[in-house]
Amino acid sequence: xxxxxxxxxxxxxxxxxxxxxxxxxxxxxxxxxxxxxxxxxxxxxxxxxxxxxxxxxxxxxxxxxxxxxxxxxxxxxxxxxxxxxxxxxxxxxxxxxxxxxxxxxxxxxxxxxxxxxxxxxxxxxxxxxxxxxxxxxxxxxxxxxxxxxxxxxxxxxxxxxxxxxxxxxxxxxxxxxxxxxxxxxxxxxxxxxxxxxxxxxxxxxxxxxxxxxxxxxxxxxxxxxxxxxxxxxxxxxxxxxxxxxxxxxxxxxxxxxxxxxxxxxxxxxxxxxxxxxxxxxxxxxxxxxxx
Numbered sequence: 063x064x065x066x067x068x069x070x071x072x073x074x075x076x077x078x079x080x081x082x083x084x085x086x087x088x089x090x091x092x093x094x095x096x097x098x099x100x101x102x103x104x105x106x107x108x109x110x111x112x113x114x115x116x117x118x119x120x121x122x123x124x125x126x127x128x129x130x131x132x133x134x135x136x137x138x139x140x141x142x143x144x145x146x147x148x149x150x151x152x153x154x155x156x157x158x159x160x161x162x163x164x165x166x167x168x169x170x171x172x173x174x175x176x177x178x179x180x181x182x183x184x185x186x187x188x189x190x191x192x193x194x195x196x197x198x199x200x201x202x203x204x205x206x207x208x209x210x211x212x213x214x215x216x217x218x219x220x221x222x223x224x225x226x227x228x229x230x231x232x233x234x235x236x237x238x239x240x241x242x243x244x245x246x247x248x249x250x251x252x253x254x255x256x257x258x259x260x261x262x263x264x265x266x267x268x269x270x271x272x273x274x275x276x277x278x279x280x281x282x283x284x285x286x287x288x289x290x291x292x293x294x295x296x297x298x299x300x301x302x303x304x305x306x307x308x309x310x311x312x313x314x315x316x317x318x319x320x321x322x323x324x325x326x327x328x329x330x331x332x333x334x335x336x337x338x339x340x341x342x343x344x345x346x347x348x349x350x351x352x353x
C-alpha cells in the first residue's frame with residue numbers, strides 16, 4: 063500500500079492545526095474576531111465563488127447532498143443505543159457524533175486528496191452538514207432555538223446567491239469574481255489555524271467519553287454510508303467524497319453550542335477535541351482505502 067498520497071493529504075492539515083496550537087500556547091490569542099470574520103466574510107466568499115463558478119451544476123450533486131443528509135441523521139440513530147451504556151445525556155453525546163468537521167477538516171482534506179475539482183462537492187457537503195447543524199442540531203440541544211435565524215446567516219445567503227447565479231447562467235465579472243475568490247482562499251487555512259488555537263483551552267477531563275466519541279463518530283457515519291452504497295448511483299469520486307465525509311470528527315461548533323446552552327460543555331469539549339486529535343488515524347485509514 064502506497065502511504066505517500068495519504069500522508070500528503072493528512073499531514074498538511076494537521077501541521078497547520080499544530081501550528082495554531084503552538085502559536086496559541088506561546089501567545090495567548092483571542093480568536094473570536096478571526097472566527098467571526100471567517101464565518102461572515104471569508105467562508106461565504108468561498109461558498110459563493112465555488113457555487114457561482116462556470117460549469118457548476120447543482121443537479122450534479124443532488125444525490126450526494128441527499129446521501130450526506132442521511133449520513134448525518136442516520137449516524138445519530140446508530141449511536142443512540144450507546145447513550146445508556148455510557149451513562150451520558152443524549153443531548154451531550156449524540157449531536158457531536160452527527161455534526162462533523164466538514165469545514166475545518168472536510169474541505170481541505172478533499173482538496174488535498176482530489177484537487178480543485180473536488181471543491182464544489184466539498185462545499186455541498188459542508189452546506190448540508192452546516193445547515194442541519196444550525197437547524198436540527200440547535201433544536202436537539204434547545205427546543206426554543208430560533209431556527210429562522212439560520213436563513214439569515216451569511217453562509218446560507220451566499221449559498222442561495224451562488225446557486226441562483228449558477229442556474230441563471232450569469233457570469234460574474236472578473237473585477238468582482240477575483241477579489242471574492244481571493245477572500246475565499248483565506249477561509250480554509252484560517253479554519254485550520256483557529257482550530258489549533260482553540261485546542262489550547264481544550265478540556266480533556268472526561269477523556270474516556272472522548273475516546274468513545276473518537277471511535278463512534280467515524281464508525282457511525284461509515285456504517286450509514288456503507289448501508290447506502292448499494293442504493294446509490296454516485297460516481298466513484300463522489301462515493302469517495304461521501305465516505306471521507308462520513309469519517310470526519312465532531313465539529314468544534316458542537317462545543318460552542320453546548321457552552322451557549324449549558325449542555326455539559328466540559329464533556330462535549332472532551333468529546334470534540336479528543337476525537338479531532340485521534341482523527342488522524344481514522345481519516346488516514348479511510349483515505350488509504352478510497353485512494
